Amino acid sequence: MTTPEITVTRTDSRKVKPLDETLLFGRTFTDHMFIADYVKGEGWQNHRIVPYAPISLDPAAIVFHYGQTVFEGMKAYRAEDESIRLFRPQENFKRLNRSLDRLCMPEVNEERALSGLLELLKVEEEWVPRLKGTSLYIRPFVIATEAFLGVAPAATYQFYIILSPVGSYYEEGIHPVKILVENEFVRAVKGGTGGAKTAGNYASALKAQETASAKGYSQVMWLDGVEHKYVEEVGSMNIFFKIDGEIITPAINGSILEGITRKSIIELLAHWGTPVTERQISMEEVAESFAAGKLEEVFGTGTAAVISPVGELNWNGTIMEVNGGKTGPLSEKLYDTLTRIQMGVVEDPLGWVTNLSAPLEKIG
Structure with a gap:
């Protein structure tokens, strides 16, 4: 190069x-x-x-x-x-x-x-x-x-x-964060700019974030802008659920930002032989899985926070404490692995890291 x-x-x-x-x-x-x-x-x-x-x-x-x-x-x-x-x-x-x-x-x-x-x-x-x-x-x-x-x-x-x-992006660090599910405001709709990383998306999210912060929540979880029932993403993160052994994340649909960390987690899990299901998932499904004792872990992914385990979801006043409010084993393993790859502590099996000491012609 x-x-x-x-x-x-x-x-x-x-x-x-x-x-x-x-x-x-x-x-x-x-x-x-x-x-x-x-x-x-x-x-x-x-x-x-x-x-x-x-x-x-x-x-x-x-x-x-x-x-x-x-x-x-x-x-x-x-x-x-x-x-x-x-x-x-x-x-x-x-x-x-x-x-x-x-x-x-x-x-x-x-x-x-x-x-x-x-x-x-x-x-x-x-x-x-x-x-x-x-x-x-x-x-x-x-x-x-x-x-x-x-x-x-x-x-x-x-x-x-x-x-x-x-x-650390969150004051909590790697410790679980509390998330408020937004039921009034909308972040984006298919065909809009939700898939772009543009300032207006974040400005329009501030009102809901302000409300969540006043109630003691770190972030807002956004639902779809049409039916207002399907999970899309969190303010600064994509979101993953582990339900009865299955790992699920909302599919990229034109209104969700296609996160680099999200992509990396999906590829890392595939490398481990653990597939991720990318599909619509409603808050009703999440709540039902919690009630049935099948909601094992929830975690967010993003450049700023890397992996953020979610210890609590609040949906319409229904409090769902995930994994006893503690970091789950999958979240911890993903965080440890990804950060160790980034820091050069362990092997980079998927060729993700660019080393500044390498000649420019070898990078690209």
Whole structure:
């Protein structure tokens, strides 16, 4: 793979890095960021790494008024041998392009985007934390920058990658979280933008999340937007159920985000000889399985949280305590295996990890 020309301008004022033990999620940012510009008819250009700084945009920029923006989320990990490792970044850039296409935005060159990320990580390598459970969160995003108040796709865009050293996404860490099933608001419907990672999906979810948080719940579980009965996903995670030995997750249907961790869990379980059923599953079925003593485990999957066991579901006031409110054996095994692969503690049997120390021509 040929490395594209990326100019690097280093800051002359390095930040003081916080202690690994004090890291929160998404509150601290590194010294540099990656930027590329797009002009209609000319394509992506001016790929560069520059000091982290505020973005200057025209008040009429389309991103502010019509929501043309998409983003991704992935992580870099420091292995025991001090190497820096990425988990399936190619899949993230593929999904970024699917989101861009849905929002009528120009796709990025996936190979060039990965090269830009790797170069940025080389500049910011010292920011990758070492403490167990920590990582460097990576946020690529694309925004429409043209100043125009007409409802139409923009002619100019910018592609950014910023980095943030993080601790655990949930205060609970790997301990089970409590989930409130949403019965009033809707996240997405088939044919909408639910399958894209775009800002509007998250803004529309805030009201329900605020209500859930006030009641002591970590996240909201969304139901389908038509019949309001079938489980779709949790605010920041895809969701899995283990019912009477069968592992079930809602099928990708156009309104559910196709998670990279979700895909990895399905592939890992298949590697273990444990198939996952991808299908519709209603909350009635979940409640009936709980009442019958067959709801063995529930867990969420996502880049930020990796694996989040669910200890309690609240559906219309019916409280379902899952596995006695404790982390189940399957959730724990999946978490341990996936994080050990990411950290280089165990073999990577499915070839998921990109090692920053490898030559660029061997990555892709």
